[in-house]
Amino acid sequence: MPVEKIPEKNTILFVWFNHYAGILIKTPSKTIVIDPVDVKPRNLQETDAILITHEHYDHLDQRLIKEIQKRTGCQVIADPASTRSLKNIIPPSQMLEIRPGEETKIGEVTVKAEKCQHPAAQPVTFIITSEDGVKTFHTADSLPFPEMAQIGEKEKLDIAFCTVGIAPGASAETGFEIARLTKPQIAVPYHTNSTASQKRFAEILKAQMPRTACLIPELNKIYQVTKRK
Numbered sequence: 511m512p513v514e515k516i517p518e519k520n521t522i523l524f525v526w527f528n529h530y531a532g533i534l535i536k537t538p539s540k541t542i543v544i545d546p547v548d549v550k551p552r553n554l555q556e557t558d559a560i561l562i563t564h565e566h567y568d569h570l571d572q573r574l575i576k577e578i579q580k581r582t583g584c585q586v587i588a589d590p591a592s593t594r595s596l597k598n599i600i601p602p603s604q605m606l607e608i609r610p611g612e613e614t615k616i617g618e619v620t621v622k623a624e625k626c627q628h629p630a631a632q633p634v635t636f637i638i639t640s641e642d643g644v645k646t647f648h649t650a651d652s653l654p655f656p657e658m659a660q661i662g663e664k665e666k667l668d669i670a671f672c673t674v675g676i677a678p679g680a681s682a683e684t685g686f687e688i689a690r691l692t693k694p695q696i697a698v699p700y701h702t703n704s705t706a707s708q709k710r711f712a713e714i715l716k717a718q719m720p721r722t723a724c725l726i727p728e729l730n731k732i733y734q735v736t737k738r739k
């Protein structure tokens with residue numbers, strides 16, 4: 511899985527590396543890893559920042575984060591509850607707590623936290639904007655919520671990750687609702703171990719939003735996303 515290729519201008523690469531919200535995003539200058547669990551640290555040698563959405567076991571693995579951070583010296587940016595359980599194992603200078611509405615920079619890459627509709631302590635979702643403006647909405651395992659419509663309108667998203675399973679209330683239908691609200695160029699059904707739900711998501715999307723591309727990712731494969739014109 512190590513991503514050796516460097517994306518071209520106006521492009522990012524991404525990898526989905528577990529059945530949950532584990533995503534690696536590589537921009538021309540930075541590599542960002544979100545919610546790493548069930549992944550080998552040696553596959554994440556290049557990490558500049560780790561983002562954590564909430565404290566559940568399928569999103570937060572303290573030992574793994576500690577090991578990646580030690581190997582790479584990367585920054586860790588996390589919701590308040592995850593920050594509390596990481597603060598004794600990550601150097602304070604590299605640990606940043608983030609709440610909905612707050613924004614931070616990793617070099618030229620911007621990370622903004624938004625609300626997350628999921629039964630955790632203070633979960634967040636992330637909007638990641640690459641140095642040349644490619645926009646990713648990483649929705650953790652959130653259900654759809656009304657403010658997603660404003661996020662979609664404001665951000666003009668290139669790609670949105672949509673939860674279709676393994677979370678209370680999540681289904682192909684709620685995943686589609688995220689795509690409907692956020693209107694990305696590319697919608698990706700994830701957070702599931704069921705290809706049937708991903709296919710169902712693709713069918714609904716094709717019927718209701720024919721101009722939105724559906725990308726059903728395979729685990730550990732590299733995909734390329736180019737900024738929309």
Ligand SMILES: [Zn+2]
Binds near residue numbers: 530650676677701
């Ligand atoms: Zn989850």
